[in-house]
Structure formats: C-alpha cells, structure tokens
Amino acid sequence: MDLWLRESQISDAVMTYKIKQTLIRKKTKYQDLAIVDTYCFGKMLVLDGIVQTTVKDEYVYHEMITHVPLFTHPNPQKVLVVGGGDGGAVKEILKHPTVERVVLCEIDQEVIEQCRKYLPEISFALDDPRCEIFIGDGIKYVHEHKNSFDVIIVDSTDPFGAAEGLFGRSFYKEIDECLTENGIFVAQTETPFYLPEVVKGIYNDAKAVFPITKLFMAGIPTYPSGFWSFTLGSKKYDPQKVDLSSSVNINTKYYTKELHKACFVLPKFIENLTK
C-alpha cells in the first residue's frame, strides 16, 4: 500500500509526504489530530490536515521562535508559551540558564498527551520541573496574568479557525499587559510568499501595540513555501542592537548569534510589507 499525506494549506500548490504508518489519528474536542511516520521527515504532528512539526526539521522553528526573543532579553526568567503542546518550544527555552519557569498554556490536552506518547524526542522537556502545564484558553490565561512574563511566545496553529483569536490587535494588547516591564513577544506569522496580506496585517497589529516591532525569517521545509515569518514585539530591547558577545553558548542546529541579527534583514518584497 502506498500511503501519502496531502497537506493543502495552499489549495493549488500541495505538498505530499510518503508515509510509513499512521501512529495515531483522533478527533479531539478542538481538532483532527494525527501523528504519522514519514519517510522524509520522520514522525510528524498534523492538526486539521496541516503539518505542525516533524522530528527532522522541528529545530528550525523551535530554535528561532525561542532563542531570538530569549537572547534579546538580558535576563529572561519567566516565559509563557501559548499553544506549543508538542513541547518543542519548551525544550529550547529550557536551554537558557536564566529561565526559572515556563508556563505552557495549551487548549488541547490531547496534543500534549499524544506528543508525549509518540514524539518524546520533541516533547521530553514538558516533564522538566521548571515547566508548568496549564490546559485552557490562551486568551483567558493572558488576560488573567498581568505583568507576569518576561517573554511570551505564541506558538499557535494558523490564524484561520481555532487559533484566530491568538492573532490581532486586541490580543496583542493583552499580551503587552501580560508582559513584564521590558518584555518581549514573538509569534509565528505565516509565509509572505502565499499570504502577504496576512503577514502585513499581523505586523501592523503588533506595531500598533509594541514600540519595537520586527519581522524575521527562517527556512522551514515542511511549512508552505519553505520560508516562514515570525513577528517580534518588544517594549524596550531591539533584537538587532543587542550585544550578544557575552551571551551563553547553547547547543543549536539552526540559530547562531550572527543569524540572530541577519534573520531580520528582509528580502525587499517582505520589507515592503512592513512599510
């Protein structure tokens, strides 16, 4: 039997992956969850038909969504991850010796449970004593925790459907209040090749709230177009001006101190979305 996963976030340019087997497929309260084992990317988490993370390339996304804000902040102690039930972001955050506590606020407990079972390579850090898991709505959690986190990472699904409320100006105002005095926020914000207006809208919404708002890019082969944007909002620290010369060295496969700054240098058509 020739099994293929057909991922069609972009309906007319469809990526397909040859699959060894489906490890779990389950309708949760919130979404259609699957973990499949692929030939090319190893095990892969798929939510509502969209690839979320894979064993082979997860490091790009998880390193860039975490180390860029955490190395921009001089002393990140308390970190909130909204979404991110696979635990990949937590795994990277806990590489920072300053971090005392990470709260993972995931709405769908099944994501955590199935990733614990089938993706231990990614989810193992969820068992770290510094990690606290809260099952519930990220919007509500952020609203109820003012001035609580040095860094907030929104590691959500796409801004269509379930995660829509995790994008937009009103949520970013709540994020701003949930951050401590000089806090930093980062979110995954789609591909400027296929969805330039979405990227532009998110950027403008963040810019309306944060004094310093910047886009950065990373190459992620299992996300549409392979070239993905992240939006960073900061109250005080500029990620391109921070002195990284004395920051600790951590073990990474994608992030470097040089790339920390270079990833903000945008191709012209993407730079134009921020004007």
Place this chain on the structure above:
Amino acid sequence: MDLWLRESQISDAVMTYKIKQTLIRKKTKYQDLAIVDTYCFGKMLVLDGIVQTTVKDEYVYHEMITHVPLFTHPNPQKVLVVGGGDGGAVKEILKHPTVERVVLCEIDQEVIEQCRKYLPEISFALDDPRCEIFIGDGIKYVHEHKNSFDVIIVDSTDPFGAAEGLFGRSFYKEIDECLTENGIFVAQTETPFYLPEVVKGIYNDAKAVFPITKLFMAGIPTYPSGFWSFTLGSKKYDPQKVDLSSSVNINTKYYTKELHKACFVLPKFIENLTK
C-alpha cells in the same frame, strides 16, 4: 478535468501544482521540456519533470544569482551565463549599467525558443543587443575562452544527469581560467535540507579553486525545501566586505544591499557544511 504537475526531485516529499493547461511539451535533443500554466505560480518551465522557473517567483533566483556577484565586482563588463536559457539571469544582469556584453551559453536551443514564445516576461532580455547567444556545450565554451569574463554564472539544472559536468573541481578550474584577473563565479547549488552532502561537495570543490568561497541562501518556494543555496567563488573581492554604499540602485523585488551581506550568514547546520 483536474490536472496536476507532480514534481518529484525528492521522491518521498513531492510538491504538486494544479495546472490550467500545458502550453508546450516536447522531447528535445537533451531533455523533456514542458511549459505549463499553473494556478499558483503562473507559467512554469519544467525540464525532465523538475520545476526550473515560474513567472511568479523567478525573481528570487534570478536576482540572487546575478546581483550578488555583479555588485561584488567593482566593474563587471563582460558576463557569461552557462545554462539559463530562460533568459531570467540575463534580464537581471542587464540592469547593471557597467555591463557591456552578456554571453548566454545554452546547450539546448529549444529551451531558448520555447521560453521566447511562451515566457516573454522572463526571456525578453535575450533580444537585447548586449546579449549574445551561443548554442553549445558550456564546458567546451569555457575551455576555449581564457581570461574573458568578469563574472561567470552557472545557471544549470541539477548536478545529476545532463548538467553533471557543470559541477566539480575540474570544471571550476576551467571557470577560474575563463575569468579575468579579479573575476567572480556563482552557481546554484541545491538545498542543504535534502542534499547536505551535495552542497558540501560542491562547496569543497569550489574552495579548492577559489581563494574566497562562500555559500549564500535564498527562499525559493518552487525549489525543494524552499530554501536554496548558491556557491560563490571569487579571486579577490569578498562579497561580505564590499562597500555597496555608492553602488547604483536597481529595481528588485528580493535583493537589497543589506541582504547582499545578510544572505551569507548561514544557519548553523549549513555553516557546518563549509567546515
């Protein structure tokens, strides 16, 4: 009828494109040539089943393979393109006012003819009086023209099959002799996500010949993984050290003077391929 193009350079991670119609399909002396009209990327040139260029995203590849070497050289007058029969590289090269002559050395005349007919948006510069077209073998052409070009761009298909001879140390030695005193060479050199050993091999082959050898990256949605490498070999000028402050401004959609340097800052796993 639901028509799809299935591009399987990577056999277990296959990109598919919904197609309006096939404009031309022809077995040439060298390859299986097709130009199809897609919903997502407009018209697309496909050789031996592999997407070469599309109307919608050609600018990334063609700007980066040309402007990086041409702006690194202080006075590029004579430029050779090996391959590149679609004319996209020539289009970008002729934006540089210093350029007096571009030779396009393409082995397959049919590529040029069909791109002229079906892809005029990309190929139009082939009719520029500064462009000279030579139909023939790039290896032979390079061998027979010592000390002749300030910049040589190898805009070939992949290093498997027909274009294999356009990669490797012996060809790079010929390139070196075909370049003028302070000449610069660039080639497209595959994706480090899927083919790290190929990228590493090409880099080492170029490094054995050129005093300055560097990889740079660009996001190209229609190439496997979406994140593509180019290898630059230079006799004298370092692309990261060149002063671009007084270089002319040209109209681009991807390349910028800032990106000229930032594109050489590599993710760690790619940087490791150059060590």
